[in-house]
Amino acid sequence: MKKDITQKALFYFMQYGFKSFTMDDLANNLGISKKSLYEQFSSKSELVEATLDYALEMSCHQVDKFVLGEGSVIENVFRNQKEVQNLFNLISTKPIWELKKYFPKTYERMEIEFTKSDALFIDKLLEKGWQEGLFRKNINVSFYKVFYSSVQRLRTFSDTFDEREFPFWDTIYTLMEYFFRIIVNEKGLQELENVLKKVKSQ
Known part of the structure; x- marks a missing residue:
């Protein structure tokens, strides 16, 4: 029951915001009493922490599957x-803004975990891309890691756009395209253009 609550809570938080969507709202949407909800999670802060753990498990802690x-x-x-x-159904930066403002400790932990995940992702990405002959060899990996992580935060955790x-x-997809355009060679550029055609036709 606890895992089911966590998964559904994350979905609703991503839709409506970590502050805006209340424990009363969650209990009503789950069809359970508020008392039953608090028997599983003693506070909203505890539930928010659990949703972060779930989100990290489904994304950041499974970097291999992304490449x-x-x-x-x-x-x-x-x-x-x-x-x-499709998994998180995040449609705006509002939930992240609310997480940062009202649950700062959870937000800080998320930032740390995402930064670690980004660095690991770039290592795996470049390794695979080099094996496939799609990326340039002369990439400043340290610089690219900082660049990638910084630009990702610019979109997801700010109102810059x-x-x-x-x-x-x-x-998000435009940023991904540009991330690849920086590192691909001629063969990789052809592959990127083919992939973009498929993405845009879906």
Whole structure:
């Protein structure tokens, strides 16, 4: 029951915000009493921490799956990003903004875990891309890790991109495209263009 509550709570928090969506709202949506909810989680802070653990388990702690698969590393990353989009159903930065403001300790832990995950992801990404002959050899890996992580935070954890002009997921996919354009060689560029055609046709 606890895991089911955590999964559904994360879904609702991603939709409505960590502050805006209350424990009363959650109990009503789950069809249980508020007392039963608090028997599982003694506070909303405890529940928010649990949702972060679940989110990390489903994304950051499974870096390998983002680069592995039947297709090229470029195709795999775009496909798995789509799975993340469907899993968390995050449609704006509002939930992240509320997490930072009202649950700062959880937000700080998330930042640390995502930074570690980003560095590991880049290592796996480059290794696979080099094996497939898609990426340039002369990449400053240390610089690229900092660049990648910083730009990711710019989209996900700030209001730099006005969502009226730059819809959340459109911007995520555009950033991914640009991340690849920086590191691909001629063969990789052809593969990227092929993948983008498939993505845009879906």
